[in-house]
Amino acid sequence: MRPTSILSRRKRRRINGGFELQLTSMMDVLVIILVFMLKSYSTNAVNFAASGKIQFPTSLAEELPGDGAHVIIEPDSISFDGEKVLNFTTLPEPSVTGSGYTIDETQLADGKHRIVPLYDALVRARDRVELMMSKAVVRDEKGNLKKPTFHGTLIIQADKDVRYDILKKIMFTAGSAGYKTFKLVTLRKET
Numbered sequence: 001m002r003p004t005s006i007l008s009r010r011k012r013r014r015i016n017g018g019f020e021l022q023l024t025s026m027m028d029v030l031v032i033i034l035v036f037m038l039k040s041y042s043t044n045a046v047n048f049a050a051s052g053k054i055q056f057p058t059s060l061a062e063e064l065p066g067d068g069a070h071v072i073i074e075p076d077s078i079s080f081d082g083e084k085v086l087n088f089t090t091l092p093e094p095s096v097t098g099s100g101y102t103i104d105e106t107q108l109a110d111g112k113h114r115i116v117p118l119y120d121a122l123v124r125a126r127d128r129v130e131l132m133m134s135k136a137v138v139r140d141e142k143g144n145l146k147k148p149t150f151h152g153t154l155i156i157q158a159d160k161d162v163r164y165d166i167l168k169k170i171m172f173t174a175g176s177a178g179y180k181t182f183k184l185v186t187l188r189k190e191t
Helices: 006-013 023-040 116-134 164-176
Strands: 069-073 077-080 083-087 153-158 181-184
Touching: 069 116, 069 164, 077 116, 083 116, 116 164, 153 164
Parallel strands: 069 153, 153 181
Antiparallel strands: 069 077, 077 083
8 A cells, every 4th residue: 555645635626727606506505595484584563542531441462453444443433444334323322331322223224223424434445456357366375376355354442432333333234244254452451
Protein backbone atom coordinates (compact mmCIF):
# COMPACT_ATOMS: atom_id res chain seq x y z
CA MET A 1 0.00 0.00 0.00
CA ARG A 2 1.13 3.31 -0.83
CA PRO A 3 0.86 5.92 1.87
CA THR A 4 -1.04 9.03 0.85
CA SER A 5 -0.66 12.30 2.44
CA ILE A 6 -3.50 14.42 3.71
CA LEU A 7 -2.76 17.06 1.10
CA SER A 8 -3.05 14.63 -1.80
CA ARG A 9 -6.41 13.39 -0.48
CA ARG A 10 -7.71 16.97 -0.22
CA LYS A 11 -6.64 17.69 -3.78
CA ARG A 12 -8.56 14.68 -5.06
CA ARG A 13 -11.77 15.73 -3.26
CA ARG A 14 -11.80 19.21 -4.72
CA ILE A 15 -14.51 19.84 -7.20
CA ASN A 16 -13.34 20.96 -10.53
CA GLY A 17 -14.82 24.29 -11.48
CA GLY A 18 -16.70 26.83 -9.46
CA PHE A 19 -19.85 26.13 -7.43
CA GLU A 20 -22.97 28.04 -8.45
CA LEU A 21 -26.20 28.26 -6.49
CA GLN A 22 -29.17 27.10 -8.55
CA LEU A 23 -31.44 30.13 -8.20
CA THR A 24 -34.40 28.57 -10.02
CA SER A 25 -34.62 25.70 -7.57
CA MET A 26 -34.33 28.05 -4.61
CA MET A 27 -37.13 30.23 -5.96
CA ASP A 28 -39.36 27.16 -6.30
CA VAL A 29 -38.73 26.25 -2.68
CA LEU A 30 -39.46 29.79 -1.51
CA VAL A 31 -42.71 29.93 -3.49
CA ILE A 32 -43.86 26.62 -2.00
CA ILE A 33 -43.07 27.86 1.52
CA LEU A 34 -44.90 31.13 0.84
CA VAL A 35 -48.01 29.36 -0.47
CA PHE A 36 -48.02 27.01 2.53
CA MET A 37 -47.76 29.92 4.96
CA LEU A 38 -50.54 31.88 3.26
CA LYS A 39 -52.86 28.86 3.26
CA SER A 40 -52.22 28.11 6.92
CA TYR A 41 -52.30 31.72 8.13
CA SER A 42 -55.57 32.88 9.62
CA THR A 43 -56.56 36.00 11.43
CA ASN A 44 -58.94 36.21 14.32
CA ALA A 45 -59.91 39.81 13.82
CA VAL A 46 -63.61 40.39 13.36
CA ASN A 47 -64.63 43.85 12.29
CA PHE A 48 -68.03 45.22 13.12
CA ALA A 49 -69.29 48.58 14.21
CA ALA A 50 -70.85 48.51 17.65
CA SER A 51 -73.41 51.14 18.50
CA GLY A 52 -72.84 53.31 21.52
CA LYS A 53 -76.42 52.58 22.62
CA ILE A 54 -75.85 48.84 23.06
CA GLN A 55 -74.78 47.24 26.30
CA PHE A 56 -73.65 43.74 25.29
CA PRO A 57 -74.46 40.74 27.45
CA THR A 58 -71.49 38.78 28.82
CA SER A 59 -70.58 35.20 28.07
CA LEU A 60 -67.84 32.64 28.71
CA ALA A 61 -67.87 31.52 25.06
CA GLU A 62 -64.55 31.83 23.24
CA GLU A 63 -65.75 31.39 19.64
CA LEU A 64 -65.51 34.43 17.40
CA PRO A 65 -68.59 35.35 15.36
CA GLY A 66 -66.87 35.26 11.94
CA ASP A 67 -68.39 36.65 8.74
CA GLY A 68 -72.02 37.21 7.97
CA ALA A 69 -74.75 39.80 7.69
CA HIS A 70 -75.13 42.07 10.74
CA VAL A 71 -78.37 42.87 12.56
CA ILE A 72 -78.08 45.42 15.36
CA ILE A 73 -80.88 45.53 17.90
CA GLU A 74 -80.66 48.73 19.88
CA PRO A 75 -83.11 49.51 22.67
CA ASP A 76 -85.19 51.67 20.29
CA SER A 77 -84.55 50.33 16.75
CA ILE A 78 -83.34 47.53 14.46
CA SER A 79 -80.59 48.11 11.88
CA PHE A 80 -79.37 45.75 9.17
CA ASP A 81 -75.93 46.20 7.58
CA GLY A 82 -75.69 49.78 8.83
CA GLU A 83 -79.16 50.85 7.68
CA LYS A 84 -82.02 51.43 10.14
CA VAL A 85 -84.97 49.27 9.07
CA LEU A 86 -87.40 49.67 12.00
CA ASN A 87 -88.02 51.97 14.94
CA PHE A 88 -89.73 50.43 17.95
CA THR A 89 -92.85 51.96 19.44
CA THR A 90 -92.99 52.85 23.12
CA LEU A 91 -95.00 50.61 25.41
CA PRO A 92 -97.49 52.42 27.62
CA GLU A 93 -95.92 50.74 30.67
CA PRO A 94 -92.34 49.46 30.46
CA SER A 95 -92.18 45.78 31.31
CA VAL A 96 -90.31 44.68 34.39
CA THR A 97 -88.18 42.20 32.46
CA GLY A 98 -87.09 44.32 29.51
CA SER A 99 -87.08 47.57 27.62
CA GLY A 100 -90.17 49.71 27.23
CA TYR A 101 -90.21 49.23 23.44
CA THR A 102 -92.13 46.90 21.14
CA ILE A 103 -92.78 46.40 17.42
CA ASP A 104 -95.81 48.07 15.85
CA GLU A 105 -98.27 45.34 14.80
CA THR A 106 -98.67 46.88 11.34
CA GLN A 107 -95.03 45.92 10.66
CA LEU A 108 -95.67 42.21 11.42
CA ALA A 109 -96.87 39.31 9.23
CA ASP A 110 -97.24 35.51 9.49
CA GLY A 111 -99.27 35.51 12.69
CA LYS A 112 -97.29 38.48 14.12
CA HIS A 113 -94.00 36.54 13.97
CA ARG A 114 -92.26 38.03 10.90
CA ILE A 115 -90.98 41.63 10.84
CA VAL A 116 -91.75 42.84 7.31
CA PRO A 117 -89.13 45.66 6.89
CA LEU A 118 -86.34 43.43 8.26
CA TYR A 119 -87.49 40.51 6.07
CA ASP A 120 -87.38 42.73 2.96
CA ALA A 121 -83.85 43.95 3.79
CA LEU A 122 -82.62 40.38 4.47
CA VAL A 123 -84.08 39.07 1.20
CA ARG A 124 -82.50 41.92 -0.81
CA ALA A 125 -79.11 41.20 0.77
CA ARG A 126 -79.45 37.44 0.16
CA ASP A 127 -80.40 38.05 -3.48
CA ARG A 128 -77.32 40.31 -3.96
CA VAL A 129 -75.02 37.68 -2.47
CA GLU A 130 -76.58 34.87 -4.53
CA LEU A 131 -76.20 36.96 -7.71
CA MET A 132 -72.49 37.50 -7.02
CA MET A 133 -72.04 33.82 -6.17
CA SER A 134 -73.75 32.73 -9.40
CA LYS A 135 -70.96 34.44 -11.33
CA ALA A 136 -68.16 32.87 -9.29
CA VAL A 137 -66.58 29.44 -9.59
CA VAL A 138 -64.51 27.76 -6.86
CA ARG A 139 -62.73 24.44 -6.48
CA ASP A 140 -63.78 21.97 -3.82
CA GLU A 141 -61.43 19.75 -1.79
CA LYS A 142 -61.13 17.26 -4.66
CA GLY A 143 -60.25 19.98 -7.18
CA ASN A 144 -63.60 19.92 -8.99
CA LEU A 145 -65.15 23.18 -10.14
CA LYS A 146 -68.43 24.14 -8.48
CA LYS A 147 -70.63 27.14 -7.77
CA PRO A 148 -70.43 28.53 -4.22
CA THR A 149 -73.58 28.33 -2.11
CA PHE A 150 -75.24 30.83 0.20
CA HIS A 151 -74.61 29.84 3.83
CA GLY A 152 -76.98 32.33 5.44
CA THR A 153 -75.05 33.37 8.54
CA LEU A 154 -76.54 36.21 10.57
CA ILE A 155 -74.57 37.96 13.30
CA ILE A 156 -76.89 39.51 15.86
CA GLN A 157 -75.74 42.35 18.10
CA ALA A 158 -78.44 42.92 20.69
CA ASP A 159 -78.68 45.09 23.78
CA LYS A 160 -78.80 42.99 26.93
CA ASP A 161 -82.20 44.50 27.84
CA VAL A 162 -83.94 43.60 24.55
CA ARG A 163 -86.95 41.42 25.31
CA TYR A 164 -86.88 37.76 24.28
CA ASP A 165 -90.08 37.99 22.20
CA ILE A 166 -88.44 40.64 19.97
CA LEU A 167 -85.29 38.53 19.57
CA LYS A 168 -87.45 35.51 18.72
CA LYS A 169 -89.32 37.49 16.02
CA ILE A 170 -86.01 38.64 14.53
CA MET A 171 -84.72 35.07 14.38
CA PHE A 172 -88.00 33.84 12.84
CA THR A 173 -87.80 36.63 10.25
CA ALA A 174 -84.20 35.75 9.38
CA GLY A 175 -85.02 32.05 9.13
CA SER A 176 -87.90 32.73 6.73
CA ALA A 177 -85.53 34.90 4.63
CA GLY A 178 -83.09 31.99 4.22
CA TYR A 179 -80.61 32.66 7.03
CA LYS A 180 -80.01 29.43 8.92
CA THR A 181 -77.07 30.17 11.24
CA PHE A 182 -77.33 32.74 14.03
CA LYS A 183 -74.40 34.06 16.03
CA LEU A 184 -74.97 36.37 18.98
CA VAL A 185 -72.28 38.91 19.82
CA THR A 186 -71.38 39.10 23.50
CA LEU A 187 -68.58 40.47 25.62
CA ARG A 188 -66.21 37.86 26.91
CA LYS A 189 -66.53 37.47 30.65
CA GLU A 190 -63.15 37.14 32.33
CA THR A 191 -62.88 34.16 34.64
